[in-house]
Amino acid sequence: MKKAFRVVVLGEGKDERGSNRTLPPFAPVPHEQQGAMEILVRRALYPVLNDGQSWHRGLIKQGDGILLLQPPTLRLPRQPSMVEILADPNALAPLVAAALKPVRGPAPVDLLVATHDADAGAPAVIKAVLVVNTNLGTRVPLLQPAPEIQSWLARKRAIELAYEREHCSVPEPDEQALRKDAKAELLRLLGTFGGKFNARMQASLAECVSVEDLGRYDWTGWNEASNELKAALATPALDSLEP
Structure with a gap:
């Protein structure tokens, strides 16, 4: 049996499900507690790991071979928000090191993914991720939905499925408004x-949106997400993972 591919996603929110998770660092995140970005990361990663096969909703029950883990935390009196951490290489580096280059023992994670909307705060995050990757010799990919994650989710059919609406009961999104x-x-x-x-x-929208709709607009950053993950998986450290 093939070993599950272990992934940690660092997103902007405390918890995209709307409440703080109480899981210990690197504990498996149950499906019902996974946030939209975590689901989208596994969707982008699945075809990269499986010879181009598309992710589908049936894999929720069947399993897709991807194990999402709870991110590590900083040991500080006041836990900074992930927005602060992602923009600060001094705060981000300990999380990356804990996941990919721990002081003792093997790495608990196969891939750590940073995510941030392509908004005004993105340049600081881009710089921080670059600094950390350079200093630690890691390859943490940064996924950036443009202008924000909802540009990947605001699709007519996905809304109908997630909200159990009749087919063609929701209008098509306006592309300029999405931009x-x-x-x-x-x-x-x-x-x-x-x-x-x-x-x-x-x-739920992240689960329901079709792969065709995810890639409908080049400007949203979805296709870049796949390329970022491919580049990360092509690094020597990840190429040497045992099956």
Whole structure:
């Protein structure tokens, strides 16, 4: 039996499911506690690990060979937010080292992925990730949905499936509105039938959106996400993983 591929996702939110997880560092994250970005990372990673095969919702029960783990934390009196950590190489480095280059024992993680919306805070995160990768000799990929994660999720059919609406009961998103403010456009689409937006439903959208819709617009950054993961997996440290 092939060993599960272990992944940690560092995202902007405390917990994309809407509440703080109480799991210890590197503990497996149950599916029902996984956030939208964690689900999207596994969706982008699956074809890279499986000769181009597309991820599908049936793999939720069958298993996709990808094990999401709880991120490590900093041992500080005040735990900084992930937004602060991602923009500060001095804070980010200990998390990367703990996951990929621990002082003792084998690495508990096969891949650590950093994520941040392509907004005003992105340049600081890009710089921090570059500094950490250079100093530690790691290859942490940075995924950046543009302008924000909702640009990957605001799709007519995904909304209908996640909210159990009839086919063709939700309008198509406006591309220019998505470019300007994807979250606002998603809220507009939900408002056509009174749908509520929260972290749980955002994760459901991440499961329901089709691979065709994810790659519909080049500017959203989805295709770059796949390339970033491929580059990370091509590093010598990851090539040497045992099956």
